[in-house]
Amino acid sequence: MLIRRYSPYSRTGTRLGIDAVNQLLNRIEEAQEEGFFSTFIPEVNTREGEYAYHIELDLPGIKKEDIEITTEDNILTISGERKLKDEAQEEDYYRVESVYGKFSRSFTLPEKIDVENIHAESADGVLEVVIPKLKEEDRQPKKIEIK
Secondary structure (H helix, E strand, O other): OOOOOOOOOOOOOOOOOHHHHHHHHHHHHHHHHOOOOOOOOOOEEEEEOOOEEEEEEEOOOOOHHHEEEEEEOOEEEEEEEEEEEEEEEOOOOEEEEEEEEEEEEEEEOOOOEOHHHOEEEEEOOEEEEEEEEOOHHHHOOOOOOOO
16 A cells, blocks of 8 residues: 655645635735736836947837836836727627726846936837936046035
8 A cells, every 4th residue: 555645735635725725815815905916017128238228118008198207226117007998889789898907117227327318208009218328438437626
């Protein structure tokens, strides 16, 4: 006779671990209520150019008025809300599909950037944030005269 140790998480066990599944679902539900999960997470592309860093977010259907870009403590945060409503009305039916969701993406900024000249443009559902690098002459130590 083969003796096996009981494991509620094992697929071969006699029990599926319903208590563990319930605990996991409760934790997910609590996290959703507290706002830890977002229903919309935009795709992001980042790249480094010769003079700047570029961040591109796919934000189809989102107006630029619904997007906020902030910098604080060397972190760039792009946040906003998607509000889409698709209605179709025919003779024999009426259909409404609504999609809502807040999003927030944060990026740690490199040390040698020009925070004052960060700019963003939105076109064709793509938001591009350009983060200029400090010029070489700005990176050099400077001697300050005492007057």
